[in-house]
Amino acid sequence: MASITIDNVIKDYGTTRVLHGLNLDIREGEFVSLLGPSGCGKSTLLFCVAGLEPISEGQIRFDGTDMAQRSSRDRNIALVFQDYALYPHMSVRENIAFPLKRLKVDSSTIEAQVKWAAETLGLSALLDRAPSDLSGGQRQRVAVGRAIVRNPAALLMDEPLSNLDASLRVHMRTEIKRLARDLGLTVLFVTHDQEEAMVMSDRIAVLSNGYLQQFAEPMEVYRNPANRFVAEFIGSPKMNLLPASDGKVLMGLRPQDLTPANAADAPDAYAVTGNVALIEPAGPHYFLDVMVNGQMIKATANEIDGLGQGSQVKLTAPSHRVYRFDSDSGVAL
């Protein structure tokens, strides 16, 4: 395992700059997610780390060694692709053994390693199958097996869960996190799913338009978003943004923090009043769409006794859960 330093990395495609001087210090054995909407540069950064894309300026260092002169085959990197990239004409066994064969490892070692990887991932019964005979989840595990069968300096994952169905995805993220912890892997995990990033990562790097917005632990990103973009991107449903009276500040309120007023509210609690437009039952609670001063905002309620469409409601949020952003720059105040 290695630490990865991304030092002022710039990437241009022709005249278009897609990465604007990124800096990230990833510790050995750390699980880091690159999170952002599509087109933000997260996969590009991943491919740059893997050496599949050259960088235009800056340095990428593994354990302090500059990688500029190393082609991807010399970087000892493992990458799990979004479409898994299993070799279609090879069996599961041959797929997993492929990187070891390239290292000219002797066959008994290969056999033992493949056996280990297959047992670790529950693939032992599938070793002689072709990738086309596997389900999506099984293919995904073969791709992971091929990645961990040697000791990669780092495991890179490019949206590896996006092609799985919802419940399998939730299960696999736990599995991958456990595996990474048990093997002490340095993981760089690309995703556009903020919940996935929250659950899995030690730290999250939020990217937008090729700029790093924030790089911090998951709850830090959630509770102390560096700017309006991070605040809106993290958390579901999206944070409400209301202009403050002076017009220079935007108030941010997470729907989960905004509830109908009750007696236990602190005296300094933030409060707004509006009319209920829609009530959405969501299981543990209800979401309320409330019209406040011509703007629709979302709130949460545990009970909706006495509430109906059109009824007036007073919503409050604890004052320490009210975020403030500069309305021009979007920076958190």
Add this chain to the structure above:
Amino acid sequence: MTAVETEPQAIPRPKRSRRRNGRARPPLFAYLATAPTLLLVLLVVGLPLAYSIWLATHKSNPITKKTTFVGLDNFKTVLAQDSFWNAFYRTIYFVGFSMVLTTVLGIIMALVLNKAFRGRGFMRSVMLVPWAMAPVSIGVLWSFIYAGDIGTLNGILHDLGLGFLATPWLGNNTRALNLVALTHVWNQTPLTALMVLAGLQSMPASLHKAAMLDGAGPVTRFFQITLPWLKPTLLFVSIIATINALMAFDIIMIMTGGGPGEATTVFAWLGYVYSFQFLRFGQGAAMLYILTGLSFLLAIVYVLVLSPRRRKARTAAVATTPDSTAQRIRRPYSITPPPPRDPVLSPRTRAILSDIGFRAMVALIFIWSAVPVLLLVMMSLTPASDLIRTPPSAIPSGFTLDNFKAVLFPDGGTTSVQARRVPLSLMNSFIIGVVTVAVALAMAPFAGYVFARWPRARAFQAGLWAMLFTRMTPALTLVLPFFVIYRTLGLIDTRTGMVIAHLSILLPLVSWMMKSTFEGVPKSLDAAARIDGCTNFQMMTKVLLPVIRPGIMAAAIFGFLVSWNEFLFAMILTSTPDSQTITVVLSGFLQQARFHEYGPMFAASVLSVLPPVIIAFVFQRYLVQGALSGAVKG
């Protein structure tokens, strides 16, 4: 890993849905839609084939005109002849030579043209030109390049001061066979390259990236990733290339006429000689059926050798859930990679070197594909006297449009009979091509739709197989029955007759292309059109046909090209300039040309390759699509 994850296809599909997909009896509409196509195919392919089978099993006395049934005697006679076996071995050599060379060159071209570089679209068009040209034009071009006294190749050698190397290139037995095969390779390689290119483009980019990260270098990746990925493509390419090599006729007829001696007499040519020179119709037909059998046999061999090996039958669903609570087993070995090698060349130097190598490859493809055609254009623009200089020279003494005047204007100042036939023949080729395509496109899309939607219905399967069979049958087998039938019906030497004859090629071809096209149209579109109130016919005309318009365009362009380039039917079924096509007139030049007619001949050649070249450059996309969905042009 969890209960939700299911084995693929582990759930038995409900029976009803499977029946709906194919086995169910197709509606009346389906039969009506295919009827015109199938009937016409039966008429223009089935009938002549039946007649040729009759010929192969009968013996006729040309003097008494009496025919007697002789069973398989014709086959026995043919098999007992030395000339048959000599031609057989020559054919095997010819096929092997073309197969190896088209595959190797085609893969190289495809690999180069798959890379992104400026001018790639242009280079792809350039690459296609030798394949889009009529084999007759190709034969004319290369036979002049290789010609003895005045050939271009010898001219170039003289110009370079290497005159002592000059020789009649087609005069030596082995060399003649090799050069004819090479010319065939020149013609066919673009088809292989095109199909390999399509195979490369369907390869997910992540595959090579994954292999790179797994430590595989370029050579390993080519053999371990690219080649296995291309295996199905190469199987298909091999079958097509073999059939095309077995049936190669036009080029041989134009370049060598089977000679010198019998040096280039391959099967197809021998069948022609037996039928139309010796007039032993029965033996000729027998020979051509043996050729058909051979192409089937080879197709089967390829399928056996190249088709993906079946893995073990799938075992029942197995529990594959790793026990999340179990202690993980330790990694048995810690595999650390060797310290990274210091590269001999810096990445920058290596990038520059590979860039130079790549440009050289592009240049080579250009030289291979375009230079012979440019030579043709140059020769058509030089004074006719340049072409017969001794010692020969490839450097023109000047440029003139006289040759084009001679072939384009009735009073072009030429005494050449053949040159005067060119304008009408161009017109004939154009009319025949357009009408044939129009007739085929009026019927085939409907048949193609039914073939795509009810692939398992027996009646349609039979129709499809019949069409595939026509592809495996040499056109020579059909041409003799056509000749006899046409003589009876008075269709010889008419454009109508030519349209019908070309339909026997185009109708199966276009139906097949339309089937492939419709297979890419989701069935939900049919359902949507019906739910929105369309009748079956409206569904076709208002929804589906507009959707597949690019496919129809491709079929039209491709079909026109096939008709324009066709030579054998046109040669046998026409006798006067009234209905002769450009390919026939062009071959006529070679047979009776005197020295002063070479100029007009090259001008006519240029005119004959003009439509194919325009198509290759302007309609490249459609041409490629047509080639890939039909993939059957000779």
